[in-house]
Structures are given as structure tokens and as C-alpha cells.
Amino acid sequence: MAALVVEEETVESEADSGKKDIIKLFKCIDILLVLPKKLELKFKRDMVNFEKELNVSYVCSFEKLSKEEGFIEGEQKGIKKGESSMLIFQLKNKFKRIPKKYIQRVQKANPDILMVWAKRILTADTLKGIFEV
Numbered sequence: 001m002a003a004l005v006v007e008e009e010t011v012e013s014e015a016d017s018g019k020k021d022i023i024k025l026f027k028c029i030d031i032l033l034v035l036p037k038k039l040e041l042k043f044k045r046d047m048v049n050f051e052k053e054l055n056v057s058y059v060c061s062f063e064k065l066s067k068e069e070g071f072i073e074g075e076q077k078g079i080k081k082g083e084s085s086m087l088i089f090q091l092k093n094k095f096k097r098i099p100k101k102y103i104q105r106v107q108k109a110n111p112d113i114l115m116v117w118a119k120r121i122l123t124a125d126t127l128k129g130i131f132e133v
Helices: 002-032 037-054 061-095 100-108 111-120 127-131
Strands: none
Touching (some): 100 127
């Protein structure tokens, strides 16, 4: 029975070997060749069509991981920007004029510090009471 399974796997991989060889070739070309922008766009469109025809994906696992990491990083930056914007909005509403040095500190601060300042704004009477405790 084990020999039969090995033979079936061999037959399946022979049928897929052409597709795999083509994908390997495209990956090699992608690494070695830097195309002009117009040709790069055409190549990408052709690759999308090729992937659809063969029902395969050209994207490598490390490319998928890079995209996911990029998405997570972008999401974190967006959250931080939103938190910074909200704190600046609250500061302006409470104290009217905010010196540039405080706005810059808020924009550069990490999320944990932003949360500390956001909590302090609820009870502080001065900007120093928020930033310099």
C-alpha cells in the first residue's frame, strides 16, 4: 500500500512540475531583472493573468509575510496618529493655545506616554501638570 501512495504522489508532482518550473523561473527573473516602470507594470498585469489561468499564486510566503507586517505597521502608525490628534484636540479645547514644543512632544510620543498624558488632561490645571509631572 505504501508503494501505491508513493506512485500517486509521483504522478501528481509530474503533472504540477511544469507549473512549478514556470513559477521558479519567474521568481528568478524577478530577483535578477529590474524593469523600467512601464514594463514592470505590464509584467505585473501579465503575472496576474497568468496566475488566474493556472490558478496559482506567484507571491512567495516571505512576500505575504512582508505585506502582513507592512499592514500591521501601517495600522499601528494610524492608531498612534489618531491618538496624537485626539490629545492635541483635547489640549487645544482645554488650554486654547498650545506651545509648539508640546505639540511636537505629543506627535513624537509613543502610545503608552500618550495614554498617560490623556489621563492627566482630565485633572491637570496646566500644561506642565500634564507633561512635566
